[in-house]
Amino acid sequence: MANKVLHAMYNDEEKLMKAAQRVVDAGVRVKDVYSPFPIHGLDPIIGVKRTRLGIASFMYGMTGTSLALLGMWYFMIYDWPMNIGGKPSFSLIQNLPAFVPVTFEFSVLCAAHGMAITYLLRNGTLPGMKAQNPDPRTTDDMFVMEITTDQNHGKSTEEIEAMLKDDDLIELSVKDYE
Amino acid sequence: MQREAAIREPLILGDKSYKDITDDVVRPITNKAPKTWYILITISGLIALYGVGCILYLIGTGIGVWGLNKTVGWAWDITNFVWWVGIGHAGTLISAVLLLFRQKWRMAINRSAEAMTIFAVIMAAVFPGIHMGRIWLAYWVFPLPNQFGSLWVNFNSPLLWDVFAISTYFSVSLVFWYIGLIPDFATIRDRMVKPLPKKIYGFLSFGWTGRAKHWTRFEEVSLVLAGIATPLVFSVHSIVSMDFATSVIPGWHTTIFPPYFVSGAVFSGFAMVLTLLLIMRKALHLENYIHVKHVEYMNIVIIVTGSIVGVAYLTELFISWYSGVEYESYAFINRFSGPYSMAYWIMMSCNVISPQLFWFKKIRTNLTITFALSIVVNIGMWFERYVIIVTSLHRDYVPSSWTWFHATSIDVGIFLGTIGIFLTLFLLFARFFPVLALNELKTILKSSGENFKNKEH
Numbered sequence: 001m002a003n004k005v006l007h008a009m010y011n012d013e014e015k016l017m018k019a020a021q022r023v024v025d026a027g028v029r030v031k032d033v034y035s036p037f038p039i040h041g042l043d044p045i046i047g048v049k050r051t052r053l054g055i056a057s058f059m060y061g062m063t064g065t066s067l068a069l070l071g072m073w074y075f076m077i078y079d080w081p082m083n084i085g086g087k088p089s090f091s092l093i094q095n096l097p098a099f100v101p102v103t104f105e106f107s108v109l110c111a112a113h114g115m116a117i118t119y120l121l122r123n124g125t126l127p128g129m130k131a132q133n134p135d136p137r138t139t140d141d142m143f144v145m146e147i148t149t150d151q152n153h154g155k156s157t158e159e160i161e162a163m164l165k166d167d168d169l170i171e172l173s174v175k176d177y178e
Numbered sequence: 179m180q181r182e183a184a185i186r187e188p189l190i191l192g193d194k195s196y197k198d199i200t201d202d203v204v205r206p207i208t209n210k211a212p213k214t215w216y217i218l219i220t221i222s223g224l225i226a227l228y229g230v231g232c233i234l235y236l237i238g239t240g241i242g243v244w245g246l247n248k249t250v251g252w253a254w255d256i257t258n259f260v261w262w263v264g265i266g267h268a269g270t271l272i273s274a275v276l277l278l279f280r281q282k283w284r285m286a287i288n289r290s291a292e293a294m295t296i297f298a299v300i301m302a303a304v305f306p307g308i309h310m311g312r313i314w315l316a317y318w319v320f321p322l323p324n325q326f327g328s329l330w331v332n333f334n335s336p337l338l339w340d341v342f343a344i345s346t347y348f349s350v351s352l353v354f355w356y357i358g359l360i361p362d363f364a365t366i367r368d369r370m371v372k373p374l375p376k377k378i379y380g381f382l383s384f385g386w387t388g389r390a391k392h393w394t395r396f397e398e399v400s401l402v403l404a405g406i407a408t409p410l411v412f413s414v415h416s417i418v419s420m421d422f423a424t425s426v427i428p429g430w431h432t433t434i435f436p437p438y439f440v441s442g443a444v445f446s447g448f449a450m451v452l453t454l455l456l457i458m459r460k461a462l463h464l465e466n467y468i469h470v471k472h473v474e475y476m477n478i479v480i481i482v483t484g485s486i487v488g489v490a491y492l493t494e495l496f497i498s499w500y501s502g503v504e505y506e507s508y509a510f511i512n513r514f515s516g517p518y519s520m521a522y523w524i525m526m527s528c529n530v531i532s533p534q535l536f537w538f539k540k541i542r543t544n545l546t547i548t549f550a551l552s553i554v555v556n557i558g559m560w561f562e563r564y565v566i567i568v569t570s571l572h573r574d575y576v577p578s579s580w581t582w583f584h585a586t587s588i589d590v591g592i593f594l595g596t597i598g599i600f601l602t603l604f605l606l607f608a609r610f611f612p613v614l615a616l617n618e619l620k621t622i623l624k625s626s627g628e629n630f631k632n633k634e635h
Contacts, residue, residue, distance in 0.1 A: 105346045
């Protein structure tokens with residue numbers, strides 16, 4: 001039997017959330033939701049976990065801090081110490097106040113860019129990628145819930161369809177997919 | 179869903195739906211540009227070309243074509259640099275600091291303010307670049323091994339801190355701006371009918387689809403980037419001020435500089451945002467999104483930062499006398515009564531007195547007066563940097579070397595040229611980019627839209 005994908009379209013995020021709550025309570029797994037803006041409160045309903053990008057960003061930032069300090073220690077203390085205005089040129093700790101700005105800037109640089117690149121890679125949104133939203137209206141004013149049959153083995157397509165049908169539903173499309 | 183107090187004025191006026199927001203923002207992109215746009219971009223383009231010509235002449239001849247001399251070794255170049263960086267600060271403040279404080283009115287202005295930031299920082303970066311004289315050796319500012327003919331760069335020097343600060347600031351602002359733009363480019367992509375624009379916006383949107391997980395990540399990235407852009411924006415202008423504050427020149431080496439420069443930067447940046455947005459909202463018919471309340475909020479920021487700047491001016495003056503250092507006090511006496519006193523009093527009246535007018539509600543909600551005052555503030559802030567830089571230098575310790583600084587036509591040409599380039603970039607932005615953050619505005623429609631608010635109560 002070919003797998004089916006159901007796309008239920010709503011014109012309001014609260015209507016979609018209500019419908020999602022209803023089908024999830026009935027034991028259906030919602031694969032994804034396409035919306036023109038972030039819907040607050042949706043993630044726990046459809047089981048989207050909290051992202052770990054913040055942790056990643058912190059680690060990138062710490063990498064930046066270490067690299068900056070290591071670099072400046074190498075350039076200014078170890079490799080070629082210079083006497084500049086009598087500032088201590090023999091110890092990282094004593095010269096540290098002058099190194100704070102660059103350390104901070106470099107940490108921010110690494111944290112921000114590392115996080116942005118990770119974000120784009122994890123999303124699969126990169127230059128030249130093709131858009132895969134089921135309907136062009138989902139970036140404008142429509143909200144689409146995606147349910148696939150291969151994630152819901154116990155239920156037939158007709159059962160899910162019947163569950164989705166209510167007054168709020170604008171459109172329901174059922175397609176084969178591989 | 180979030181609710182908002184009924185007494186708060188709505189941020190989106192009129193009977194708007196999600197679709198209307200998209201329509202209103204995408205319309206200027208799909209429609210043909212009005213004639214005024216072509217006229218404006220021709221004028222600013224010509225000024226930009228003139229500026230590029232002056233820059234090429236400067237690079238070909240050397241920085242002697244500026245009016246610098248032995249005593250005044252820094253003048254318009256660094257004045258313009260600090261002025262442009264300062265203008266840039268408003269964009270980051272609006273998008274990062276106001277995001278952390280959950281100020282929803284930022285959503286109507288953050289996109290264009292960030293664009294302004296990026297263009298202003300590009301203009302700022304021109305000046306240290308061409309000031310080097312031999313710009314083809316600009317890569318020497320990076321820590322490269324000394325086989326290149328120089329020692330390691332000096333990490334004790336605020337000028338090097340500036341290299342790191344400005345490049346970090348520019349690239350982080352660009353990334354922050356672009357990440358916000360991706361979903362809006364996707365909206366335009368799905369709207370476009372003609373194949374070529376569809377392809378271009380499709381490429382720019384990186385294949386954004388708006389999945390739930392992507393939006394979760396999007397919000398996390400926005401929040402974390404705002405969190406790290408906030409200290410960044412404060413550090414950048416602090417470091418710019420340390421170019422002066424860590425020196426030994428009377429009038430420069432004051433510890434008050436970092437906070438004073440940062441608030442001055444926000445002050446001038448908000449003025450520039452107002453100058454640009456008051457025109458843009460009319461030209462693109464965005465009066466329902468950027469209305470009097472937004473302008474009033476921005477004017478309040480201008481009063482606050484303008485007053486901080488005013489207090490800093492007076493503190494500086496007082497401390498120069500209180501310090502008992504005669505060189506220090508002379509630097510300030512010379513500022514307000516010496517040959518450049520005109521510039522000092524222009525600075526004082528534009529930056530300290532003029533923003534105080536915004537205490538009157540009639541004035542801060544009047545768009546014409548706001549527009550005029552925003553230009554006055556920007557003139558004042560340019561003079562502030564000029565006063566700090568030139569008046570502190572032109573009479574140094576040895577009276578025999580006391581002199582004047584006279585700007586040459588190249589000084590003027592390059593400054594005007596950067597304004598031309600800036601306006602050209604901004605006009606291109608207003609024509610081809612989503613000037614409002616669509617995805618963010620849609621999230622506040624139900625809590626802050628006029629039609630929704632009225633229905634509830």
